[in-house]
Amino acid sequence: MPGALLEVRDLSVDYITDAGNVRAVDQVDLDLQPGEFLGVVGESGCGKSTMVFAIAQLLFPPAEIAGGSVTFKGQDMVRLGDTELRHIRWRDYSVVMQSAMNALNPMKSIEAQFRDTMRAHGDMGTEEIRERSAEVLRIVGIDPVHLRSYPHQLSGGMRQRAMIAMALLFTPELVMMDEPTSALDVVAQRSLMSQVKQLQERLGFAVIFVTHDMSVVARYSDRLLVMYAGQVAEVGPTRAMFESPPLHPYSRGLLDAFPSIHGPRRELIGIPGSPPDLGRPPSGCRFQPRCPVAMPPCSSVPPRLYPVRRSQVRCLLYDEAITEAAPERQAAVKP
Amino acid sequence: MAAPAMEANLSAAPATQEGFGRASFQRFSAAILRNRKATAGLLLLLFLAFVAAFPQVFTRVDPNAAIYPQAVGPSGAHWLGTTQVGQDVYAQLIWGTRLTLIITVVAGGGATLLSVLFGVAAAYFGGMVDRVLSVFIDIFLIIPTLPLLIILAAYLTGAGTVAIIAALIVTGWAFSARQLRSQGLSLRTRDFLEAARVRGERSMYVIFAEILPTMTSLLVANFMGLATYMVATAAGLQFLGLGNTSEVTWGTMLYYAQNNDAIQGGSNPWWALAPGFAVVLMGVAFALLNYAFDEIGNPALRAVRRPRARRAA
Amino acid sequence: MRYIAKRLGLFLVTLWAALTVNFLLPRVMPGNEAEAVYASMRNAPPSVLRALEVEFGVNVKQNVVLTYFQYLGNCFTGQFGLTVDRVPVMTKIMTSLPWTLGLVGVATIISFGLGTLLGVVAAWRRGGKLDSVLPPLLFIVTAFPVFFLGLLLLLIFAVTLGWFPTNGNYSLGSTPSLSPAFIGDVLSHAFLPALTLVLTLAGTWVYTMRNNMVTTLAEDYVRMARAKGLAPWRIMLDYSARNAILPNLTGFAMQMGFVLGGAILVEYTFSYPGVGYLFFTATDTHDLPLMEALFLLFTLAVLICVLAADFATAVLDPRTRET
Numbered sequence: 001m002p003g004a005l006l007e008v009r010d011l012s013v014d015y016i017t018d019a020g021n022v023r024a025v026d027q028v029d030l031d032l033q034p035g036e037f038l039g040v041v042g043e044s045g046c047g048k049s050t051m052v053f054a055i056a057q058l059l060f061p062p063a064e065i066a067g068g069s070v071t072f073k074g075q076d077m078v079r080l081g082d083t084e085l086r087h088i089r090w091r092d093y094s095v096v097m098q099s100a101m102n103a104l105n106p107m108k109s110i111e112a113q114f115r116d117t118m119r120a121h122g123d124m125g126t127e128e129i130r131e132r133s134a135e136v137l138r139i140v141g142i143d144p145v146h147l148r149s150y151p152h153q154l155s156g157g158m159r160q161r162a163m164i165a166m167a168l169l170f171t172p173e174l175v176m177m178d179e180p181t182s183a184l185d186v187v188a189q190r191s192l193m194s195q196v197k198q199l200q201e202r203l204g205f206a207v208i209f210v211t212h213d214m215s216v217v218a219r220y221s222d223r224l225l226v227m228y229a230g231q232v233a234e235v236g237p238t239r240a241m242f243e244s245p246p247l248h249p250y251s252r253g254l255l256d257a258f259p260s261i262h263g264p265r266r267e268l269i270g271i272p273g274s275p276p277d278l279g280r281p282p283s284g285c286r287f288q289p290r291c292p293v294a295m296p297p298c299s300s301v302p303p304r305l306y307p308v309r310r311s312q313v314r315c316l317l318y319d320e321a322i323t324e325a326a327p328e329r330q331a332a333v334k335p
Numbered sequence: 336m337a338a339p340a341m342e343a344n345l346s347a348a349p350a351t352q353e354g355f356g357r358a359s360f361q362r363f364s365a366a367i368l369r370n371r372k373a374t375a376g377l378l379l380l381l382f383l384a385f386v387a388a389f390p391q392v393f394t395r396v397d398p399n400a401a402i403y404p405q406a407v408g409p410s411g412a413h414w415l416g417t418t419q420v421g422q423d424v425y426a427q428l429i430w431g432t433r434l435t436l437i438i439t440v441v442a443g444g445g446a447t448l449l450s451v452l453f454g455v456a457a458a459y460f461g462g463m464v465d466r467v468l469s470v471f472i473d474i475f476l477i478i479p480t481l482p483l484l485i486i487l488a489a490y491l492t493g494a495g496t497v498a499i500i501a502a503l504i505v506t507g508w509a510f511s512a513r514q515l516r517s518q519g520l521s522l523r524t525r526d527f528l529e530a531a532r533v534r535g536e537r538s539m540y541v542i543f544a545e546i547l548p549t550m551t552s553l554l555v556a557n558f559m560g561l562a563t564y565m566v567a568t569a570a571g572l573q574f575l576g577l578g579n580t581s582e583v584t585w586g587t588m589l590y591y592a593q594n595n596d597a598i599q600g601g602s603n604p605w606w607a608l609a610p611g612f613a614v615v616l617m618g619v620a621f622a623l624l625n626y627a628f629d630e631i632g633n634p635a636l637r638a639v640r641r642p643r644a645r646r647a648a
Numbered sequence: 649m650r651y652i653a654k655r656l657g658l659f660l661v662t663l664w665a666a667l668t669v670n671f672l673l674p675r676v677m678p679g680n681e682a683e684a685v686y687a688s689m690r691n692a693p694p695s696v697l698r699a700l701e702v703e704f705g706v707n708v709k710q711n712v713v714l715t716y717f718q719y720l721g722n723c724f725t726g727q728f729g730l731t732v733d734r735v736p737v738m739t740k741i742m743t744s745l746p747w748t749l750g751l752v753g754v755a756t757i758i759s760f761g762l763g764t765l766l767g768v769v770a771a772w773r774r775g776g777k778l779d780s781v782l783p784p785l786l787f788i789v790t791a792f793p794v795f796f797l798g799l800l801l802l803l804i805f806a807v808t809l810g811w812f813p814t815n816g817n818y819s820l821g822s823t824p825s826l827s828p829a830f831i832g833d834v835l836s837h838a839f840l841p842a843l844t845l846v847l848t849l850a851g852t853w854v855y856t857m858r859n860n861m862v863t864t865l866a867e868d869y870v871r872m873a874r875a876k877g878l879a880p881w882r883i884m885l886d887y888s889a890r891n892a893i894l895p896n897l898t899g900f901a902m903q904m905g906f907v908l909g910g911a912i913l914v915e916y917t918f919s920y921p922g923v924g925y926l927f928f929t930a931t932d933t934h935d936l937p938l939m940e941a942l943f944l945l946f947t948l949a950v951l952i953c954v955l956a957a958d959f960a961t962a963v964l965d966p967r968t969r970e971t
Binding site for chain 2: 658661662665666669673783787788790791792793794795796799800802803807814815902904905906908909910912913916917927928931932934939940942943946947949950951954
């Protein structure tokens with residue numbers, strides 16, 4: 001797609017273990033336009049964090065990119081050497097991790113950690129560095145006096161915002177966030193989210209936002225990508241997913257699990273069962289063992305991604321060849 | 336309990352949920368066999384145990400018989416030469432295996448038991464109990480082991496091997512206790528323990544049925560580590576002449592050899608070299624198993640191949 | 649500051665425990681220690697036996713508690729009594745101490761430096777050449793009892809090759825002075841014992857350091873540092889090594905006890921007349937006053953190291969500053 005900021009094709013990530021390789025991310029495709037807000041949703045262990053780290057070239061052994069390409073601003077990052085990667089790190093894209101308490105070096109002050117970053121990428125003078133540090137802190141609503149503080153001296157919300165501030169030091173074009181709100185309470189979550197959205201609109205960077213909580217991204221994302229068991233289950237414009245029921249039975253289940261304050265009272269339905277063991281994934285559709293509308297072919301035919309209007313779904317319900325052969329199943333497919 | 340699905344958390348966990356029930360025993364044995372260090376260590380240990388159990392297979396000579404030519408070097412008749420008083424060094428080496436192994440294993444086991452007792456209790460009960468036990472452990476850690484051991488052994492001269500083993504245990508348990516305590520602490524907040532507590536299980540149950548199995552690899556690693564320590568320390572103690580010098584062990588061989596200047600040229604150097612290398616061998620066996628179980632318990636330590644980076648040079 | 653107070657408290661408690669152990673041991677062990685010491689002495693008048701009996705609380709109807717406090721007082725004023733050859737304990741200790749301080753001090757510093765460096769680098773390049781060669785090499789070395797390693801070095805370098813002397817701290821007949829010749833003599837006598845210590849100690853430390861580094865390297869903030877595009881050497885030093893060493897400083901200090909044990913064995917093997925050798929001969933001659941004084945000295949040495957490490961941690965680790 002021309003003009004795309006990020007193009008991920010066929011990305012696969014394996015964990016190398018003594019008992020054989022486990023494929024945590026399986027041939028994922030992903031596109032991102034400049035300034036777009038993409039939400040990545042899924043249960044714990046579905047591979048979403050792994051995927052994001054893989055895109056950012058931040059995997060540690062035993063995780064390894066097993067195949068595919070990650071084209072960012074025209075360059076395939078998988079093929080780049082360490083030195084070239086270091087140049088674009090943080091200037092062009094940055095990462096916000098889940099727990100600021102773990103992601104910030106407990107032994108260095110905030111100021112020192114900002115300074116390290118800026119020194120690594122250019123010759124900014126001491127004064128410049130200090131000004132920029134203060135500026136990014138102010139952007140996220142933290143008093144610059146906290147530059148001197150150590151991570152354990154800040155509150156959880158402040159730490160998280162400090163991380164976001166650090167991510168914005170060079171106003172990159174892409175910020176990847178891995179569950180940045182999970183460690184916060186609901187109120188802090190909302191405040192952080194709206195702040196992130198404001199910053200995004202003001203500074204124009206694209207966002208990949210990983211979370212297990214669909215309600216958090218529903219409001220702010222332009223597109224949504226639902227992952228299940230290491231694969232893309234459904235991807236499409238957020239509005240499409242919420243205006244009419246989601247296409248994939250899993251996404252539907254996710255949505256049903258979250259109550260809405262505004263809508264009518266309805267029964268909360270969870271998704272029975274648990275995610276598959278990725279060391280031995282089920283044959284056919286991976287969601288089939290838990291799927292309420294599974295058909296016989298689902299346990300043997302692995303579904304591809306089928307285009308449905310402006311989205312794509314990995315579900316045999318949308319495979320015309322199969323549904324035509326069983327017209328009574330058409331009822332399960334809501335237009 | 337379903338096997339935990341692949342966590343995208345890439346930081347290493349200090350203790351995994353290995354060691355649950357029978358399925359995990361199979362996984363456990365498989366892990367041991369797959370680990371090269373463990374296999375090598377196990378084989379070596381089995382060999383030494385065999386020598387200890389059946390010395391007659393390896394030599395017909397009486398180790399205490401002082402009837403051979405004195406202080407000669409290795410020869411066809413005496414593979415490792417003889418001692419100052421005319422005993423066959425090789426025979427002593429073979430027969431000395433038994434007591435050396437026994438001392439090592441018993442002292443190591445005793446120290447492991449004590450360290451489990453204090454370390455796990457401190458971690459589990461927390462609060463005041465933890466604080467008191469921690470101070471207790473710290474005291475034993477700070478007081479220098481060998482000097483204390485020497486003093487105890489000196490006061491107990493003539494009291495025999497049992498006393499030596501007791502002294503070794505008393506001075507050796509503290510380090511392992513500290514390790515177990517910190518591992519226990521990290522386990523304390525794990526979910527499956529909370530679940531047991533919420534179910535209303537009694538403390539003893541939680542300790543024996545939930546915590547200890549999880550710490551199996553770590554416990555075994557600790558025992559192996561302690562055994563490695565005991566081999567060298569017991570030998571050192573005996574080398575100084577503080578063991579039971581009437582028994583034949585590798586340590587006492589070294590004592591007599593040193594007293595007769597075996598290395599310095601006064602006698603057959605193999606009198607000292609043979610038991611010395613034997614001690615190293617036993618130490619290596621236990622050390623291999625120690626490192627192996629360390630790796631099994633903490634996956635982050637396992638040997639990693641540098642990932643074949645699909646990068647330009 | 650609460651941290652320092654806590655550590656100081658531990659220091660005092662351990663010191664007290666060591667003193668008490670020292671006091672109780674001769675009184676609870678089997679055998680009549682006063683007689684044993686007296687027997688080891690040569691040509692001592694019977695009054696000495698009686699004094700010993702008082703000192704060890706044998707056949708004396710004295711108030712134990714009173715004796716205990718007297719004993720504590722004596723310890724603090726450095727009165728440790730006389731050795732079996734009627735020489736003040738303190739004198740003997742002071743003669744031997746400098747030799748051990750030199751040997752062990754230097755060996756420890758070298759081992760610590762070397763061990764840390766190798767451990768950090770090995771962990772940093774996981775799977776690299778250093779990391780695959782080092783662990784097997786190391787643990788063969790650490791499986792060697794320290795005295796056997798000494799014996800081997802002695803056999804190879806002193807007896808067979810003749811490069812170094814086999815025992816002592818300087819050649820018999822030389823007079824101590826600060827001349828280059830004498831210093832050279834001292835160094836050549838100290839070399840093999842020092843080498844033995846360094847090999848043993850560094851071996852253990854490399855392993856510990858490497859494992860600490862490996863755990864630290866798996867931390868999120870290291871990944872974050874990499875994400876920020878920091879230079880590798882900076883990540884290694886500033887974000888990993890420092891974080892791996894600092895919390896373990898106290899642990900390292902506690903291993904001083906192990907170091908002292910090694911020193912005793914090495915000094916014995918090489919007949920190097922430091923306090924370790926002194927301690928051994930005291931054991932051999934049943935010289936209890938000397939043994940006990942030395943034991944206290946050793947404990948105190950470890951305590952001081954631990955306290956120093958605690959101070960260093962308090963100063964360098966920001967997390968200890970707040971409550």
